[in-house]
Amino acid sequence: KSSWNANSVWPPKNHHSIGLNDFADKVKKATNGDLEIVVHTGGALGYKGPELLKTVRDGLVPISDMLISGVAGDEKLFQIVTLPFLVRDFQELRTLLEICRPYFDKAAEKKWKQKILYIAPWPGAGLWTKKKITTLEEMKGLKTRTYDKNGALVMDAVGATPHALPFSEVYTSLQTGLIDSVMTSTPTAVDAKFWEVLQYYQPLNITIATDMVTVNLNSFNKLPKDQQNALLKIGKEMENAMWDNVPKIDKDQEAISNKNGIVTVAPDKKLIADLEKITENIRQDWLKTAPPEGKKIYSDFMKKVKR
Amino acid sequence: MKKIINTIDAISGIGGWTSGILMTGALVLALAEIAIRTFFSGTLYIADEYSGYLMALVTLIGLAYTLRERGHIRMMFLVHILKGRTKTIYNMICLAIGFLFCIAFTWFTGEFFWDSVVNETQSMQLSETYLALPQAFLPLGGILLTLQFLSELLKGVAVLRNDTEGLHIYEEVDELGR
Amino acid sequence: MHIDLGPASAVILGLLILFVGGSIWIGIALFLVGIGGFFIFTDISFGSILANIVWNNTSGSAMMALPFFIWMGEILFRSRISENLFRGLSPWMDSIPGRLVHVNIFACTFFAAVSGSSAATTATVGKITVPELKKRGYDHDLAIGSLAGAGTLGFMIPPSMMMLVYGIIGDVSIGKLFIAGFIPGFMIAFMFSAYILTRCLITPSLAPPGEELHSWKDRVQALPAIAPVVILVLFVLGSIYMGWSTPTEAGAIGVLGAFFFATLTRSLTWSVFKASLLGTVKTSCMIMMIVMGASYLSNVIGYLGITKALTQYVTTLNLSPFLLIIILSFLYLILGCLVDGFSMIVMTTPVVLPLIEAAKFDPVWFGIYLVLMIELAQITPPVGFNLFVISGLNNDDLLRIARAAFPFFFLMLLTTFLITVFPEIVLYLPNKMK
Ligand code: NA
Numbered sequence: 001k002s003s004w005n006a007n008s009v010w011p012p013k014n015h016h017s018i019g020l021n022d023f024a025d026k027v028k029k030a031t032n033g034d035l036e037i038v039v040h041t042g043g044a045l046g047y048k049g050p051e052l053l054k055t056v057r058d059g060l061v062p063i064s065d066m067l068i069s070g071v072a073g074d075e076k077l078f079q080i081v082t083l084p085f086l087v088r089d090f091q092e093l094r095t096l097l098e099i100c101r102p103y104f105d106k107a108a109e110k111k112w113k114q115k116i117l118y119i120a121p122w123p124g125a126g127l128w129t130k131k132k133i134t135t136l137e138e139m140k141g142l143k144t145r146t147y148d149k150n151g152a153l154v155m156d157a158v159g160a161t162p163h164a165l166p167f168s169e170v171y172t173s174l175q176t177g178l179i180d181s182v183m184t185s186t187p188t189a190v191d192a193k194f195w196e197v198l199q200y201y202q203p204l205n206i207t208i209a210t211d212m213v214t215v216n217l218n219s220f221n222k223l224p225k226d227q228q229n230a231l232l233k234i235g236k237e238m239e240n241a242m243w244d245n246v247p248k249i250d251k252d253q254e255a256i257s258n259k260n261g262i263v264t265v266a267p268d269k270k271l272i273a274d275l276e277k278i279t280e281n282i283r284q285d286w287l288k289t290a291p292p293e294g295k296k297i298y299s300d301f302m303k304k305v306k307r
Numbered sequence: 308m309k310k311i312i313n314t315i316d317a318i319s320g321i322g323g324w325t326s327g328i329l330m331t332g333a334l335v336l337a338l339a340e341i342a343i344r345t346f347f348s349g350t351l352y353i354a355d356e357y358s359g360y361l362m363a364l365v366t367l368i369g370l371a372y373t374l375r376e377r378g379h380i381r382m383m384f385l386v387h388i389l390k391g392r393t394k395t396i397y398n399m400i401c402l403a404i405g406f407l408f409c410i411a412f413t414w415f416t417g418e419f420f421w422d423s424v425v426n427e428t429q430s431m432q433l434s435e436t437y438l439a440l441p442q443a444f445l446p447l448g449g450i451l452l453t454l455q456f457l458s459e460l461l462k463g464v465a466v467l468r469n470d471t472e473g474l475h476i477y478e479e480v481d482e483l484g485r
Numbered sequence: 486m487h488i489d490l491g492p493a494s495a496v497i498l499g500l501l502i503l504f505v506g507g508s509i510w511i512g513i514a515l516f517l518v519g520i521g522g523f524f525i526f527t528d529i530s531f532g533s534i535l536a537n538i539v540w541n542n543t544s545g546s547a548m549m550a551l552p553f554f555i556w557m558g559e560i561l562f563r564s565r566i567s568e569n570l571f572r573g574l575s576p577w578m579d580s581i582p583g584r585l586v587h588v589n590i591f592a593c594t595f596f597a598a599v600s601g602s603s604a605a606t607t608a609t610v611g612k613i614t615v616p617e618l619k620k621r622g623y624d625h626d627l628a629i630g631s632l633a634g635a636g637t638l639g640f641m642i643p644p645s646m647m648m649l650v651y652g653i654i655g656d657v658s659i660g661k662l663f664i665a666g667f668i669p670g671f672m673i674a675f676m677f678s679a680y681i682l683t684r685c686l687i688t689p690s691l692a693p694p695g696e697e698l699h700s701w702k703d704r705v706q707a708l709p710a711i712a713p714v715v716i717l718v719l720f721v722l723g724s725i726y727m728g729w730s731t732p733t734e735a736g737a738i739g740v741l742g743a744f745f746f747a748t749l750t751r752s753l754t755w756s757v758f759k760a761s762l763l764g765t766v767k768t769s770c771m772i773m774m775i776v777m778g779a780s781y782l783s784n785v786i787g788y789l790g791i792t793k794a795l796t797q798y799v800t801t802l803n804l805s806p807f808l809l810i811i812i813l814s815f816l817y818l819i820l821g822c823l824v825d826g827f828s829m830i831v832m833t834t835p836v837v838l839p840l841i842e843a844a845k846f847d848p849v850w851f852g853i854y855l856v857l858m859i860e861l862a863q864i865t866p867p868v869g870f871n872l873f874v875i876s877g878l879n880n881d882d883l884l885r886i887a888r889a890a891f892p893f894f895f896l897m898l899l900t901t902f903l904i905t906v907f908p909e910i911v912l913y914l915p916n917k918m919k
């Protein structure tokens with residue numbers, strides 16, 4: 001009998017935390033309680049996110065959920081999924097990740113001594129604002145909270161000002177007008193109750209973030225064969241279930257926001273096209289310094305989606 | 308021996324000043340960001356990220372100075388009971404434990420720093436800063452603190468020998484306004 | 486990794502008493518207990534976790550508020566501004582029993598509206614009040630006890646770090662939490678002042694009598710001496726509410742303002758600057774060392790599943806709502822002796838909140854209750870941040886400060902009782918929100 005700690009930095013009701021708990025339950029059932037996974041949510045184990053590749057590699061937690069773009073500072077290849085306006089919807093993201101997967105698996109196992117159990121998306125990142133945004137022109141002058149490099153570059157490109165505030169200061173900053181908009185996805189908006197301080201939601205799918213759940217290779221290899229297979233099999237099941245579920249979660253969370261007074265502004269085709277054009281440099285700049293596998297993934301993906 | 312003690316004390320003093328200067332840097336950075344945001348609707352882009360790094364730098368580089376100045380607090384219950392030589396020896400045992408811990412601290416944070424060097428870990432913010440740069444201050448602060456514990460131990464030896472001339476022995480006293 | 490709760494808790498507690506009681510520097514002692522816990526009960530590489538904790542707890546921009554606000558206090562203290570403040574307040578307070586001790590309560594309440602942290606509130610106010618009260622011959626225990634108690638208001642009166650964390654973890658409106666904090670916050674401040682008043686009526690020697698009773702003319706003439714600090718705090722508050730700065734950056738505004746007034750009163754010399762700078766380094770490094778150690782200790786407690794097991798045990802008891810709160814309070818009081826506020830929230834909320842909701846308590850109410858529990862934890866030894874901060878200010882023994890703070894601890898317990906019996910105290914304002 002063994003008991004493993006598992007880590008999620010997201011709040012307990014976030015879908016990735018719920019997913020990890022489901023995963024733990026299923027594993028417990030499949031192994032007749034021989035492998036128990038204790039999930040710690042909300043960063044209760046003291047981890048913040050960017051360090052998690054190393055954390056799982058060193059076996060500090062045998063299993064952890066991690067935001068791929070969060071840990072991509074350690075592994076440049078992973079940055080491909082953070083490029084803005086590269087994928088337009090969940091379908092394209094899944095296509096991209098299918099191309100990525102063999103390369104990601106290799107990087108995770110060879111360099112980071114861990115095995116990817118499943119990869120699952122967040123709802124796409126949109127703009128949550130005080131005023132309605134329908135054209136590129138209207139994005140100019142926004143004071144937007146962004147959370148990473150590419151988000152900042154996008155806002156910079158459209159003539160808005162990106163502010164990298166810590167999340168704990170976003171709410172009060174919106175209240176006081178220090179910022180007037182936030183780039184994020186529906187679950188975060190619901191977590192932070194943005195309807196108390198914001199009015200509009202523009203679902204632009206600027207990026208669609210993805211999390212992966214990995215297991216320390218050494219811990220994995222020490223398990224009896226049947227438990228190993230159970231982990232992999234349940235990982236696959238989870239992946240499918242999460243991909244099926246997330247579009248629904250996105251809609252549900254959006255509905256919660258709407259019910260509380262946020263108005264969804266369906267994005268104009270022209271706005272999206274303009275945004276794709278204006279952010280082309282961001283993607284090209286990344287490609288210039290990307291590892292060869294990254295370039296290969298990019299061109300394979302472009303071929304596949306015929307762009 | 309006195310030369311070693313005074314050299315270490317001086318190094319820790321430099322650490323304290325460095326910490327203060329870095330803090331002033333963080334102040335300037337924060338004020339500049341406020342000014343640019345309020346008056347020009349702009350941003351320095353890196354203010355938030357770098358004030359985070361500066362916080363780590365300020366903390367780590369100032370730890371040794373804080374020890375030298377008796378800034379780190381501890382429960383003095385037992386120490387107050389003891390008198391004279393016993394008190395000095397007891398304090399030296401505490402210092403030795405602190406010294407050993409700091410060696411471990413330096414080692415662990417050193418590994419952590421080196422991990423970021425090897426993997427060329429970058430921040431995911433606009434600056435794409437190599438995290439090894441700010442993280443170097445973790446083991447550096449550890450080394451300074453280790454040295455200061457050594458210096459304090461040596462001061463204990465000097466006190467036991469009754470030969471403290473030319474040394475500055477800081478006492479834990481009721482000094483107001485620390 | 487299956488760990489028996491009893492032995493694990495006993496070992497941790499034993500190590501804590503050994504190291505902290507054995508006069509090891511608090512920060513290092515907490516680290517050592519953490520290392521001991523990891524070493525004895527797990528085979529995890531505790532060194533990597535240690536380094537990670539050190540980095541994660543020092544490298545956040547929000548942390549910068551701490552040195553900034555401490556620096557502001559240092560400048561006010563080293564220049565003559567804080568002395569003037571007390572001189573100016575004296576004629577106003579001379580007929581109130583307890584006189585200037587009330588400044589602790591008043592200033593902490595005021596400052597809590599600026600700062601989201603209890604340590605920063607205590608350090609900033611204490612830097613000014615502790616030496617001034619001592620100089621004027623006030624009872625030292627009353628001075629530091631009231632400071633320790635009132636400093637915790639930093640968490641109750643918005644903005645509050647702890648409410649933010651709870652709001653996000655517990656899925657509760659942050660705005661409502663902030664608003665809900667006002668009445669309990671002011672109520673606590675009022676009770677503290679009432680207590681000081683009563684104590685000083687019974688034992689007038691606790692607060693030395695002023696030489697004479699002042700006239701209203703004296704009082705008006707004293708206003709310019711009070712003005713700088715009042716303007717400064719209003720300015721810092723204003724910078725937040727006008728949207729110029731975040732609460733963290735407001736600390737920088739505070740430092741700038743303090744420099745401004747120090748220059749204006751011609752008291753900013755090189756030696757004042759130097760002393761304020763190095764004094765800030767000392768205080769914030771001391772606090773940060775303990776923050777790191779406490780976080781590491783909380784980490785091992787989380788890893789060993791002690792909190793989870795404890796809360797899950799309470800879950801199985803099937804208690805009546807009122808009994809549940811009493812048991813939880815005991816649990817939080819014990820936990821609060823060992824871990825920091827942030828860890829108290831993230832480790833217990835996921836387990837406890839469903840219980841609380843099942844017992845028909847409002848989550849907003851529970852948030853305020855939790856903040857109260859964290860406030861209490863700030864002044865209970867061995868791990869109590871306000872005790873550390875005050876000890877750093879004046880070299881007092883931790884146990885002495887804890888003893889001095891006990892009446893205020895008791896008053897906050899009373900508040901907990903009151904809000905449990907009359908939840909409207911908490912819920913009146915948030916329920917008026919749309
Ligand atoms: Na506050």
Ligand code: NA
Pocket residue numbers: 821822823861862863864865866867868869870
């Ligand atoms: Na405590």
